[in-house]
Structure formats: structure tokens, C-alpha cells
Amino acid sequence: MSIILKPGREKSLLRRHPWVFSGAIHRVDQEPASGSTVDLLSSNGQFLARASYSPHSQIRARVWTFNDEPVDREFFRKRIRAALATRQSLLSLQDTDAYRLIYAESDGIPGLIVDRYGGVLVLQSLTTGSEYWKETFADLLLEETSLKNIYERSDADVRELEGLPSVTGILRGSPVTQLAINEHGLKFLVNFESGHKTGFYLDQRANRQRVHELAKDKDVLDCFSYTGGFSVNALRGGAKSVLSADSSADAIELCKQNVVLNHLPKERHSTLAGDVFQVLRKFRDEARSFDMIILDPPKFAPTSAQVDRAARAYKDINLLAFKLLRPSGMLVTFSCSGGVDAALFQKIIAGAALDAGVEAQIVEHLSQDVDHPVSLSFPEALYLKGLVCLRR
Numbered sequence: 001m002s003i004i005l006k007p008g009r010e011k012s013l014l015r016r017h018p019w020v021f022s023g024a025i026h027r028v029d030q031e032p033a034s035g036s037t038v039d040l041l042s043s044n045g046q047f048l049a050r051a052s053y054s055p056h057s058q059i060r061a062r063v064w065t066f067n068d069e070p071v072d073r074e075f076f077r078k079r080i081r082a083a084l085a086t087r088q089s090l091l092s093l094q095d096t097d098a099y100r101l102i103y104a105e106s107d108g109i110p111g112l113i114v115d116r117y118g119g120v121l122v123l124q125s126l127t128t129g130s131e132y133w134k135e136t137f138a139d140l141l142l143e144e145t146s147l148k149n150i151y152e153r154s155d156a157d158v159r160e161l162e163g164l165p166s167v168t169g170i171l172r173g174s175p176v177t178q179l180a181i182n183e184h185g186l187k188f189l190v191n192f193e194s195g196h197k198t199g200f201y202l203d204q205r206a207n208r209q210r211v212h213e214l215a216k217d218k219d220v221l222d223c224f225s226y227t228g229g230f231s232v233n234a235l236r237g238g239a240k241s242v243l244s245a246d247s248s249a250d251a252i253e254l255c256k257q258n259v260v261l262n263h264l265p266k267e268r269h270s271t272l273a274g275d276v277f278q279v280l281r282k283f284r285d286e287a288r289s290f291d292m293i294i295l296d297p298p299k300f301a302p303t304s305a306q307v308d309r310a311a312r313a314y315k316d317i318n319l320l321a322f323k324l325l326r327p328s329g330m331l332v333t334f335s336c337s338g339g340v341d342a343a344l345f346q347k348i349i350a351g352a353a354l355d356a357g358v359e360a361q362i363v364e365h366l367s368q369d370v371d372h373p374v375s376l377s378f379p380e381a382l383y384l385k386g387l388v389c390l391r392r
């Protein structure tokens with residue numbers, strides 16, 4: 001089975017970008033089954049890559065390999081082994097038992113995300129290609145990790161673009177649905193049945209540690225706190241007080257439990273279930289102030305189409321946060337929107353400070369942790385951007 005590209009449309013593949021959009025295709029030979037493996041050929045018949053076929057998606061093919069080699073069980077075993085080895089070399093695994101084991105395109109397996117939470121793997125299949133090989137992936141993952149349990153969380157919206165239904169539940173073994181992970185001496189309850197993404201924001205691990213280091217003696221406001229990743233670290237770091245705000249009552253409940261689980265001073269912690277946009281306005285009207293404000297909102301702009309609206313939302317919360325910061329206070333602000341790049345994010349934050357009437361400086365740039373690598377030929381994998389700003 002093969003896909004023949006239009007003249008000149010092989011360029012991105014020659015730069016090793018792994019996607020082929022429908023508009024680049026001249027002809028599809030026969031009709032390959034959804035998710036099956038096809039050869040990508042240039043207009044003059046030259047072999048370019050071997051890829052998975054996605055008949056319903058604008059991204060019609062995703063490359064497994066640029067070499068003329070079989071794509072089979074052993075091929076994927078090598079990819080999984082390589083991904084495991086990278087984590088072993090980059091993370092100190094005695095300090096954390098929760099990390100992203102496989103990060104899709106970045107690990108040469110488009111569509112597949114696998115996160116490890118203690119003895120449980122949580123698998124997310126996002127494309128027809130990863131769906132086609134899902135059972136093989138599950139078997140290989142157990143063989144290569146010696147673990148027994150896999151829970152599936154293939155319920156991300158992007159599956160719709162591939163024509164795939166939402167699927168969740170046990171894939172292998174008999175995993176419990178909630179357990180406590182260990183991260184740098186702290187425990188966090190993770191529920192991978194009902195939690196966001198696969199259960200926890202693993203990408204923020206290194207940034208949680210920064211907050212741990214920076215929070216001493218501070219009054220901290222943790223906005224979009226989820227289950228308290230930053231809040232718990234701030235308390236452990238010696239914060240004077242921590243207020244966690246999130247719209248999800250379930251997340252707030254787990255956040256409280258996480259404070260107790262780590263024997264942290266409960267009396268220094270408070271929670272607020274509500275809309276952060278309103279909470280910040282209310283605090284401004286009440287002239288409340290903080291030494292450290294963390295803003296880690298959900299994706300406002302998943303793609304570039306929503307950038308303008310997202311930019312306004314980022315500016316809004318950051319402007320309000322700057323107003324609530326005491327002099328020398330610290331804003332730790334993030335964007336996980338793929339559609340907003342680092343330069344634009346910095347510009348939005350600069351605009352927010354200006355309109356808030358405060359002077360601030362960037363003292364640190366933050367990003368996703370090392371278990372979320374970014375292949376140089378696939379820059380789309382970089383989505384998390386953070387700035388630590390000091391109000392002067």
C-alpha cells in the first residue's frame with residue numbers, strides 16, 4: 001500500500017517532520033485499512049517513509065520510520081526500549097515513581113502516550129495508527145517494564161478528529177483506580193479514572209520543585225491548583241500560607257487530602273472552589289495581596305485558531321495577578337497552549353504588567369520536564385512555557 005505525494009510536497013518529510021496533511025497527497029493506492037502501515041512515496045516514486053494511515057483526519061499519515069525497514073512488533077519494542085532508557089538516564093527514578101514513559105512523536109511513536117504511576121501504566125491512544133497497534137503496545141509495555149497493570153485513558157477530544165470513539169478502562173491486569181505516587185519525598189493521590197489527562201500533571205514536576213525552593217515564608221496563591229501539586233510543594237517549602245483555588249470540587253478535595261497525606265501544616269492551607277477569573281477580581285476589589293502567585297490555567301488555545309481569545313484570557317489573569325502582588329512578589333505563570341509560543345506568551349505577560357502599572361523582571365524561564373522531550377524535527381511537542389517574574 002502506498003501514498004504518492006504531489007510534486008514538491010516531500011519537503012517536510014525530508015526535514016523529518018512526521019506528518020502528511022491531506023492536501024499534500026496526490027493519490028492513495030488501493031484503500032489501506034484505517035491505521036495500517038503505508039509507504040510514502042514522492043511524486044517520482046522515491047521511498048520517503050513508512051507511516052500509519054488515517055483516512056478521516058486532516059493529518060492523513062504519521063511517520064513510523066524514515067528507513068526502509070519492517071514496522072512490526074520488534075520495531076516497536078526497540079522504540080519502547082529507547083524511550084525507557086531515556087527516562088532512566090534523565091530522571092532519578094528513586095526520587096519519583098511517576099513519569100511519562102512514552103511521549104508520542106517525540107519518542108518515535110506518534111499517537112501513543114504512556115504515563116507510569118507507581119505500578120500502573122496509563123495508556124492514551126490518540127490516532128488510528130496507535131489504535132491499530134494498541135494490543136501490541138500493551139503486551140510490549142508489560143514485557144519491557146515487568147509491570148502488570150495498564151489502564152486506558154483514550155478519552156482525549158483529539159480522537160474525534162481521527163474518527164475514533166472515547167475508550168477508557170482496564171487494558172491489562174487489575175489496576176486500582178487511585179493510588180499515591182512519590183515525587184521528591186512528597187506523596188500525591190492520583191486517580192486515573194477521573195483525573196485530568198492521565199491523572200496528574202507530570203510535565204510540571206521540575207517546576208513544582210522550583211516552587212518548593214522559592215516559597216519559604218511567603219503568602220502563596222495557587223490558581224488552577226488541581227490536586228495541589230504546587231500548593232503541597234509550597235507548604236513543604238515553608239510557605240507562611242497557601243490558598244489553592246480551582247473550579248473543580250473533586251480536585252480541591254484531593255488537594256486537601258494531599259496536604260494531610262504529607263503531614264503538612266493544615267492550618268496554613270485554605271482552599272477556594274471557584275472560577276479563578278472571578279476570584280482574582282474579587283481579591284482585587286478587596287485589596288488582598290500575596291508574595292507569590294502561581295497561574296497554571298488549562299489550555300486556552302489548543303491550536304493557533306483560538307490564539308486571540310486565549311491571549312485575552314492570559315492577559316486578563318496575569319494583569320490581575322500583577323495587581324495582587326506585593327512589591328518584590330513573585331509571579332509564576334504558565335501557558336500550556338500549543339497555539340501560544342514562548343515569544344507571544346512573554347509579550348502577553350509584558351502587556352499585562354504594563355497595564356497593571358507594575359514593573360517586573362523575568363528571573364527564570366520554565367518548561368515541561370525532561371520526560372516530555374521535544375524532537376528537533378517536531379517542535380509541536382513543546383507546549384508548556386512558564387515565566388517566573390519578580391515585581392519590583
Ligand code: SAH
Binds near residue numbers: 228245247248276297
Ligand atoms: N497546577 C496543576 C494543574 C492545573 S490544570 C498541577 O500542577 O497539578 C488546570 C486546572 O484548572 C484544572 O484543575 C481545572 O479544574 C482548573 N480550571 C479550569 N478552568 C478554571 C477556571 N475558570 N477557574 C478555576 N479553575 C479552573
